[in-house]
Amino acid sequence: MMLKSRVHGSCKSANRLAALAVAALSLACGQSTSSVPAQSPTYSIPGWTVVAEHAVGRTPGPVTIGGRWAFVPNMSDGTVTQLDRGTGRIIATIVVADPKVLRAQGCAPDSVHAYYSGSWGWRACNTPYAIAWDGSSLWALDNGRKQLIRVDPITRSVIDHINLPGTGWDLGVSGTTAWVSGNDADHSVYVVDLSRHSVIATNSELDQGTAALAAGSGGVWVLCVRGASGHLDRIDPVTKQVVDRYPAEWWSTAVIESGNAVYVRGTYGGDISRINPESGAVEWTQPGPGFIGTNGLDELGAAPDGIWLSGPITARIDPTSGRIVETIRVSSMSAAAEGNELWLGLLDGSIVELRHK
Numbered sequence: 001m002m003l004k005s006r007v008h009g010s011c012k013s014a015n016r017l018a019a020l021a022v023a024a025l026s027l028a029c030g031q032s033t034s035s036v037p038a039q040s041p042t043y044s045i046p047g048w049t050v051v052a053e054h055a056v057g058r059t060p061g062p063v064t065i066g067g068r069w070a071f072v073p074n075m076s077d078g079t080v081t082q083l084d085r086g087t088g089r090i091i092a093t094i095v096v097a098d099p100k101v102l103r104a105q106g107c108a109p110d111s112v113h114a115y116y117s118g119s120w121g122w123r124a125c126n127t128p129y130a131i132a133w134d135g136s137s138l139w140a141l142d143n144g145r146k147q148l149i150r151v152d153p154i155t156r157s158v159i160d161h162i163n164l165p166g167t168g169w170d171l172g173v174s175g176t177t178a179w180v181s182g183n184d185a186d187h188s189v190y191v192v193d194l195s196r197h198s199v200i201a202t203n204s205e206l207d208q209g210t211a212a213l214a215a216g217s218g219g220v221w222v223l224c225v226r227g228a229s230g231h232l233d234r235i236d237p238v239t240k241q242v243v244d245r246y247p248a249e250w251w252s253t254a255v256i257e258s259g260n261a262v263y264v265r266g267t268y269g270g271d272i273s274r275i276n277p278e279s280g281a282v283e284w285t286q287p288g289p290g291f292i293g294t295n296g297l298d299e300l301g302a303a304p305d306g307i308w309l310s311g312p313i314t315a316r317i318d319p320t321s322g323r324i325v326e327t328i329r330v331s332s333m334s335a336a337a338e339g340n341e342l343w344l345g346l347l348d349g350s351i352v353e354l355r356h357k
Contacts, residue, residue, distance in 0.1 A: 297334070
């Protein structure tokens with residue numbers, strides 16, 4: 001079981017190369033791309049329409065769905081790819097950060113032996129580190145300049161930034177408030193008022209190793225799992241204080257709030273637990289498909305009929321029982337879902353949009 005008792009406390013090579021060439025030319029010119037047609041799918045999935053598949057950046061992160069678009073952070077390139085959800089076409093590649101700034105600060109280790117194979121330290125040079133949608137704009141986390149970057153999806157350009165006290169790990173938005181889990185200051189969460197363009201609070205009462213977070217109606221849930229132990233902390237969005245703390249495995253990889261419940265993926269993706277947000281009770285823990293994505297980076301997809309998990313196979317669990325009720329024979333690194341859409345980050349670095357028939 002991943003969480004325990006409650007504790008109170010503070011086949012496509014030519015097309016893909018062509019798409020990459022377009023993206024590379026765009027970045028070299030410092031401009032966003034025009035609309036790029038989707039690659040023709042070379043496979044079929046029973047019950048699903050393969051809408052589009054694209055090669056994006058060199059190190060794509062999890063998809064964020066917002067408005068009529070989907071966004072992919074290209075974490076080695078300092079860019080975000082914007083796609084049209086209806087057609088699956090790439091409509092822009094937007095520069096939001098400069099990876100050279102982080103590298104000049106010494107983010108890269110001087111030896112391939114600096115990090116062990118499963119270390120989350122391999123993400124030290126990622127920028128943008130995370131992205132989030134606020135209902136009308138996209139926000140990107142630039143650790144090089146220690147800023148939140150605002151992107152207008154209509155003009156497909158950066159229109160604002162907010163300075164942060166330090167580097168961040170994950171980013172969540174609820175209403176006009178953004179929550180950034182600290183990276184260097186790994187006991188902290190930065191609270192940002194987007195309407196006032198300022199950091200209004202820094203909560204440093206969290207457990208060690210703040211990482212993935214989910215901002216929902218029941219509070220802000222933060223997995224603190226980059227230390228020798230792990231906890232799931234809940235922050236009251238009004239007081240900005242930690243009001244509950246639950247033991248968790250230190251290798252828990254993702255958290256999401258959906259349908260009046262909180263779901264946490266543990267055992268490095270090997271299981272998933274449903275948590276009652278009011279009582280903190282573990283309502284069930286069930287095995288999952290296992291996690292095979294980028295170290296320290298995972299995403300759960302909340303659909304109307306369950307939660308999608310990436311892995312050697314992509315699986316949907318029933319929210320009531322936690323049992324796997326549907327599988328897609330596609331190996332994936334991340335999953336995002338809304339309505340009848342499912343967006344997957346594949347092992348070869350491409351992004352695929354599926355639509356349930």
